[in-house]
Amino acid sequence: MVERMVPDNVAVTHYPIVKPHPLRLLQISALLLLGAGFYWPLLSFLSGNNPLHPEESFLQWKFFKEFLSDPWNLRVIGFSLYQAFLSALLSILVGLPGAWLLTYYNFPGKRWFRLLTYLPFILPSILVVLAMVLFYGNNGWINRGLMTILGTDEPQVHFLYSLTGILIAHVFYNFPLAMKIIGDQWERISLKYHHAASSLGVGNMRRFFGITLPLLMPSIGSAFVLIFLLCMNSFAIILVLGGGIRYTTIEVLIYQLARIELDFSGAASLAFLQGGLSLIGMAIMLKGRDRRVDQESASKSWLPEKLRNRSMKAWFGLCWILLVLIFALGPLFAILMDSFRKFEHGEWIYTWYWYSELFTWRENNYFLSSLWNSLRIGLGSALISSIFGLGLVSIIAYRKGVKRRFWEMLTIFPIALSTVVFGVAWFHFYQGHLAGTVPLIFVVMAMHALLTCPYWIRIVLPTLESIPLQWHTESKMLGKQPLEYGVRILWPWLSKTFLIAFFFSFSLSLGELNSTMMIADETVRTLPLEIYGAISGYRFSYASAVAVILLILSVSTFLLVEQSIGFFGRLK
Numbered sequence: 001m002v003e004r005m006v007p008d009n010v011a012v013t014h015y016p017i018v019k020p021h022p023l024r025l026l027q028i029s030a031l032l033l034l035g036a037g038f039y040w041p042l043l044s045f046l047s048g049n050n051p052l053h054p055e056e057s058f059l060q061w062k063f064f065k066e067f068l069s070d071p072w073n074l075r076v077i078g079f080s081l082y083q084a085f086l087s088a089l090l091s092i093l094v095g096l097p098g099a100w101l102l103t104y105y106n107f108p109g110k111r112w113f114r115l116l117t118y119l120p121f122i123l124p125s126i127l128v129v130l131a132m133v134l135f136y137g138n139n140g141w142i143n144r145g146l147m148t149i150l151g152t153d154e155p156q157v158h159f160l161y162s163l164t165g166i167l168i169a170h171v172f173y174n175f176p177l178a179m180k181i182i183g184d185q186w187e188r189i190s191l192k193y194h195h196a197a198s199s200l201g202v203g204n205m206r207r208f209f210g211i212t213l214p215l216l217m218p219s220i221g222s223a224f225v226l227i228f229l230l231c232m233n234s235f236a237i238i239l240v241l242g243g244g245i246r247y248t249t250i251e252v253l254i255y256q257l258a259r260i261e262l263d264f265s266g267a268a269s270l271a272f273l274q275g276g277l278s279l280i281g282m283a284i285m286l287k288g289r290d291r292r293v294d295q296e297s298a299s300k301s302w303l304p305e306k307l308r309n310r311s312m313k314a315w316f317g318l319c320w321i322l323l324v325l326i327f328a329l330g331p332l333f334a335i336l337m338d339s340f341r342k343f344e345h346g347e348w349i350y351t352w353y354w355y356s357e358l359f360t361w362r363e364n365n366y367f368l369s370s371l372w373n374s375l376r377i378g379l380g381s382a383l384i385s386s387i388f389g390l391g392l393v394s395i396i397a398y399r400k401g402v403k404r405r406f407w408e409m410l411t412i413f414p415i416a417l418s419t420v421v422f423g424v425a426w427f428h429f430y431q432g433h434l435a436g437t438v439p440l441i442f443v444v445m446a447m448h449a450l451l452t453c454p455y456w457i458r459i460v461l462p463t464l465e466s467i468p469l470q471w472h473t474e475s476k477m478l479g480k481q482p483l484e485y486g487v488r489i490l491w492p493w494l495s496k497t498f499l500i501a502f503f504f505s506f507s508l509s510l511g512e513l514n515s516t517m518m519i520a521d522e523t524v525r526t527l528p529l530e531i532y533g534a535i536s537g538y539r540f541s542y543a544s545a546v547a548v549i550l551l552i553l554s555v556s557t558f559l560l561v562e563q564s565i566g567f568f569g570r571l572k
Contacts, residue, residue, distance in 0.1 A: 027394060077250060087171060098117060127547050136159070236513055354544075512528065527546060
């Protein structure tokens with residue numbers, strides 16, 4: 001054996017073995033998951049080969065040009081933009097008085113009213129559809145009440161399966177979001193502007209239009225763009241309440257082309273167009289948010305005042321509250337009551353029959369299997385979102401300017417993209433690469449995680465950025481290892497927010513229908529799929545009973561999170 005002799009006067013430098021940082025590994029893994037799970041299937045679908053013409057890809061300029069030259073397709077695109085614009089505008093108009101009322105005034109039951117008005121936003125879309133049908137439909141509560149009062153057998157309200165029905169459902173679903181975004185900005189407007197205007201004798205209306213409204217415009221614009229994107233990508237509401245081909249939107253047409261007509265070139269063309277519109281909308285929204293600055297210091301100089309009895313403001317506030325409560329709770333009450341109805345011996349009776357059927361163990365009880373699938377998919381997807389969301393949120397945190405907007409857009413793009421397009425892309429990806437090797441339920445779980453992860457990021461990001469950077473520096477100076485720093489400092493600071501984000505992701509997964517419908521088969525039934533199947537079969541009482549169970553799960557999760565801190569306070 002040959003020994004290497006080193007003179008005593010020569011210093012030997014020992015180079016430490018560089019171990020990969022755990023956070024860096026998590027960040028790389030999260031980016032790989034985002035790329036492989038979201039962008040790769042999407043790009044594979046858009047650039048995939050046509051089964052009828054293997055030498056041609058789905059997305060080609062000639063197919064795109066041919067598709068856009070069809071007047072029917074142009075009409076669908078135009079209607080999609082039109083209904084999304086009206087839905088966003090009406091949601092802003094309904095939410096603006098609520099933001100004003102909750103910002104400036106105290107009244108009995110204010111906290112519970114705030115919670116109730118936020119409730120529609122967390123409901124699954126298929127549950128909203130069912131609520132609309134049972135409340136506004138031909139045999140709904142509104143028509144039954146009017147027929148009883150007027151003594152007639154003919155329905156008096158016929159607007160549900162039309163543009164009006166679509167708008168009502170979209171406003172019901174989105175006005176809490178508008179109220180929250182605008183209200184957050186309204187609370188930060190300093191009263192010094194109003195005091196100065198009042199001292200000059202400026203009236204309330206002039207102060208609102210001259211001072212308050214310009215300061216609110218960035219938040220109003222952000223809320224408008226976000227709701228516009230949500231309504232443009234709406235699927236279940238349009239599919240059921242559209243009332244036929246006249247009110248077809250891009251989202252519904254993509255589903256019809258890809259899953260029914262097998263026109264993948266047309267579906268890819270529409271998906272490309274919709275994705276482009278979503279990117280533009282996101283860029284506008286992020287740029288608008290950058291202009292939102294806090295006009296109020298951390299120490300507030302004012303508190304909400306009480307509404308004076310018999311004042312015009314009090315009467316306006318009372319009327320708005322009553323109308324919103326009827327608008328928000330009426331359809332949900334209709335679901336609850338209909339779940340007890342059963343047609344028996346030529347008449348409707350109220351009974352526990354449907355709930356007994358739901359929880360009676362038998363081999364073909366699709367409800368229990370759907371419930372079990374929804375719970376494990378929801379918990380699994382929430383866990384995946386939490387693990388990989390931590391990696392993604394750590395990339396965004398503390399970055400500024402263009403770099404921050406780039407990473408934000410990259411990670412939250414799944415919010416703006418059509419879930420139908422995402423589901424169709426994953427359907428082709430699964431059939432081409434994973435079928436027969438990976439159980440479908442794990443695929444659905446991963447899909448839900450990718451869709452809920454952006455919301456997880458939006459909830460956790462503000463708390464993470466509130467941690468002073470010097471804590472990390474001081475920890476390194478004291479020789480603390482990253483694991484010790486994370487356990488002793490970061491986890492106590494972030495644990496509560498992590499819990500909020502986890503349960504919110506779980507709630508979103510419970511209600512996810514669009515992407516699941518594109519890929520799931522009979523082996524993976526979920527509660528939203530069970531409700532949609534019952535609605536399609538006109539089994540509304542059974543659908544209502546299943547919806548009540550889903551509603552209890554969603555509301556329980558909502559109240560749990562709200563009692564912890566309030567997840568709406570995190571969605572900024």
